[in-house]
Amino acid sequence: MGNVDYMYPSTNVEDSPHRVEIPPPQPFIKTLKSSLKETFFPDDPLRPFKNQPASRKFVLGFQYFFPILEWAPRYTLDFLKSDLISGITIASLAIPQGISYAKLANLPPILGLYSSFVPPLIYAMMGSSRDLAVGTVAVASLLTASMLGAEVNAAENPTLYLHLAFTATFFAGVFQASLGLLRLGFIVDFLSHATIVGFMAGAATVVCLQQLKGILGLNNFTHGTDLVSVMRSVFSQTHEWRWESGVLGCLFLFFLLTTKYFSKKKPKFFWISAMAPLTSVILGSVLVYLTHAEKHGVQVIGNLKKGINPLSFGDLVFVSPYLTTAFKTGVITGIIALAEGIAVGRSFSMFKNYHIDGNKEMIAIGMMNIAGSCTSCYLTTGPFSRSAVNYNAGCKTAMSNVIMAIAMMFTLLFLTPLFHYTPLVVLSAIIIAAMLGLIDYEAAIHLWKVDKFDFVVCMSAYIGVVFSSVQNGLVLAVAISVMRVLLFVARPRTFILGNLPNSMDYRNVDQYQSASNVPGILILEIDAPIYFANTNYLRERITRWINDEEDRIKSAGESSLQYVILDMSAVANIDTSGISMLDEVKKLVDRRGLQLVLANPGGEVMKKMNKSELIEKIGQQWIYLTVAEAVAACKFMLHTTKPNPIKDQEPGAWNNV
Template identity: 75%
Template sequence: MLGLQHFTTSTDLVSVMESVFTQTHQWRWESVVLGSCFLFFLLLTRYLSKRNPKFFWISAAAPLTSVVLASLLVYLTHAENHGVQVIGYLKKGINPPSATSLEFSPPYIMIALKTGIITGVIALAEGIAVGRSFAMYKNYQIDGNKEMIAFGMMNIVGSLTSCYLTTGPFSRSAVNYNAGCKTAMSNVVMAIAVMITLLFLTPLFHYTPLVVLSAIIISAMLGLIDYEAAIHLWHVDKIDFCVCLGAYLGVVFGSVEIGLVVAVTISILRVLLFIARPRTTVLGNIPNSLVYRRVDQYPIAQSIPGIFILHIDAPIYFANASYLRERISRGIDDEEDALKTKGRTNLQYVILDLGAVGSIDTSGISMLEDLKKNLDRRGLQLVLANPGSEIMKKLDKSKVLEGIGHEWIFLTVAEAVGSCNFMLHTQKQADSNGTHDNMV
């Protein structure tokens, strides 16, 4: 856009800005004016197309129109002699197949394997990330496995015919999206157009200015910036916003690969944090029903006298077993202190709702075993509600189920509460009868 002859090959913002402002003496106003005019033209056509969908073809035809008009303008005005860079000479024709030139000898095959693995992983990650970003705009789903197979097959076949490395470039995808491409048939049309161009039309692109190609890419990129989606992420989920911001800053100040690594790292840390610090919530009964919900979410949910109900919202692994043990013990202590303050019935039953616990390992089993022993010392009974089949199998094989007692395993929280209430009522009657006999 500025007509610089020697520009940085780095893509980070710092390198680009340094290259731009350290060569201010080489800026060419001809390139700036030409690029700004065509950029304005492209943005105007997109705006008109969005205002009236019937004229979608205006935005679709704008890039090709810009290339033709810019080439004619440069040819008629000899702008290449005034600092406007052009494509220049292009070799005509298609390269011969390279299948017969492949080398599988040791010096080359190891280099190909190392380079192929690294570039393959990066290209696949970048291609899938770009595909998903466009899938959100178009409201469709992509399959990572199919994308990987497609990339692999294209590169295998392409390597036999001297094709360029195939991936999902963001700039070219943005241009396709901005032109209104709907299906993969656009790639077939593009490939045929490129083949016809290489065979017959390369001399016509000699005077095509590079600045108009820059304007096409810039206009396509501007259409993909969705700051409203970032604001929406901030209001909905702060961690997702951090993933978005980390990926953005990683790309701007580093590269696409660094942005992907930052985003994936933050996402993995979020998963690890969720596993290591699972949510535990106290449940209460909705009046006149058998439904039990979080007391902090439903103010009408009432606690059951003498019963403490705790819901565990994640699998129990070695990473969170100690944390859950502490959370459960702290919750029981807080509940007992609250009951003493209010002068209510002492706590006698602790119900763990395991409906959201999809799996458990040996550390989690040991945690339940230690919890059972701790509650027995405090005179409390451990009750399990809604454990899954995998949980039951492992508790049975580890003999922990025998220690808890099969009679203290229930399908639902409501059944567990009902049984505990029955035992409390029976115990009260027994205590009342014993007191009456002593008086007699």
């Protein structure tokens, strides 16, 4: 059975069963409005407001910014039981993590507890995720210490450093909320999966290295975060190492990793891993108290101030020369916090089959950081570890954050003196145990197997963070990712299409080995929109395909090339440079005695070709709906017209045109 062909009595487009139509003209304002809507409002947030009375629109508007007004009326006692267990469980994790991460940020430990009180209350009212547990995170804490520490020494000027941390948190919140209000959340999408994997692993490695100070009981330590600086600082002070601190740290680290491994193997015992950090703090504090280890080189937290968050609005710094530092720190840490919080929220929402609004999340996270900066908190988001515990504990709504905040308030009012003897080495062990989970080597191996370029992006982020700095590693990874996107735009793929046996389907001959070339016809597919950045490349690439095909025909002794078909199915849009490129290709094939044929150009392409009068130059009869119809028409013409005598006599002479 041979190939199935369309046979038309002529190449006139009117005789074809279908024709490529030009979209009706649209006013520029309407087109611009549609483009802006798709860019900034792809989720159509105004849809629930349509055909609603004014009073209902008012209620829906409040519910949009405060989702608690939507789910609170339906809240039940069963929900409260589940959220109560989840809230208490994550509070037990939030206390040691909060203290540990505040120390990592070179901030007073009490700020870690403050930051788990006010922000969760704000998020519970404004957030759209049921599973996100709000709190401080290690990566943002490290970034805060690294970027602010480059300008102000936390030990020499703790008050200014603290005020800059509040100011950076304020700018982070304003930036995050602005992204949500202005519908600019797609900016976060520039942090690709490969970038996040490498960045998180690098940041986790750096955080673990920083904890050598606490594990070894060192008093002086480098302010640098890169591997070389840390190793130089550690091994230049071997005489300062405290074996008591090291033994205690290794024991608690072993305990934490063992409980984590057990809970991973037995998911129903997740609470064992969740309670392990607080258990370590209690055991460490009791051990130090009974043995007076603080007198033998084991550093302790010391006094923690009782009482809930004092106001800090008056402490924000909006004057030079530190304003730029606070702003830059806020923007960078804000982006990282958004990326982590939204990614974690979306991950758990998929498990429970509900939707979270990315722009709502940005507004909620931004507002809780603005409120936090005014109430003695530093940057917070939705950390994966705490959210995973919240999810596994069976939370039903964001009320679990409220329960956690209440537990934190109780701790701040009554329990802070109990943490006086908590050894810093235990906090270091808690941080290391949490950070090891962020080094996702399996994801890196998967990237290597699937996409080598993504692996390069991942490793660039990792190496940049570990050997330079956290911010430099992030910038490097984002730059490589953006460069890759630009390469995709500037160097789009083009393929030769061939006919699959016994069908009218045309596919890439490199992918489908059984696809065969059509004699006298070259079929090319352009696999991207045509913009100014790729027009020169496409023109040269099409010319090269034609040259290669004519050389192949000459060496094989086949009939000469007569038609060049461009499959434009994947060309969603085209600019004026692209129109000029097609015009030049048309002139090129005319000089070679060939005929240019277009297959399935999209609506935007047809509209611009019509306005530029390119359709008249190509000939509307040479524009077809499918490749199969274009090939059938070309075959018909090959059978009914005389061959080109110049092409038959001098097939190679046209290669120089």
